[in-house]
Amino acid sequence: MKLIFSGIMIPVSTIDWYGRSASVIFFNGCNFKCLYCSNNRFIEVSNRLEPLFKGGVVVDIEEIEKHILHAKSFISAVVFSGGEPTTQYDALEHLSKFVKKQGLLVGIETNGYYPERLSRLIQQKLLDKIFLDIKAPLDDSHKYSQITGGKEDAAERVLHSLNLKGVPLEVRTTVFRSLDGVLEIAKFLADKDCTYVLQQGIPENAPDDRIRKEKPLSREELIDLASSISFLKDVRIRTKEKGEEKII
């Protein structure tokens, strides 16, 4: 089996899964085209493969397994990230089975567009944590579509992912000055047992000109924003300066 790989693996990370040491494997390719995507080098256009998977390197899946085995003594989990890992479902399922066989936990960082694929992994007990990126209020399909590059059904499908049961959930929003909506997103989390993390957006990496010219939110501004959603039980911020901090 082959994987279209970004070429990037972090053998040992302590920031992607709070409280754990995990390897992070970045799949190549994404079905969204977000205005602020800092991973846009993974979705660059080339003519190597079908449009969804442009710009990556095709590797044998055993190559990735070898990297996981090398890191195994230093980690308790593997996180699949991207790009969007669910776009290569067969490789994702195969690697998740491999990781579980090693006695490690599996996490996935996802944009939530494929709830049925996440559900298949949950049913097979191949998933231990979902890190779900929510980019705009889920009742505003127009805004969601604008941010993610034109997918009209994005908000609806992400809402399905948010409502999946049977696996712990962390929701993340990357925050930029011109893209407000954190309070509205938070309202969808009020009845969920999840962590909500506000990530400091890095405008300089954004493909969108307008966002690129913005000043990033400061740590203090993010703390204020996080404090304003005190109706949630567990709210954190993640900044360049201090990493992850629990605010509520």
Ligand code: SF4
């Ligand atoms: S979902 Fe993530 S990887 Fe895909 S375009 Fe958006 S920010 Fe980039």
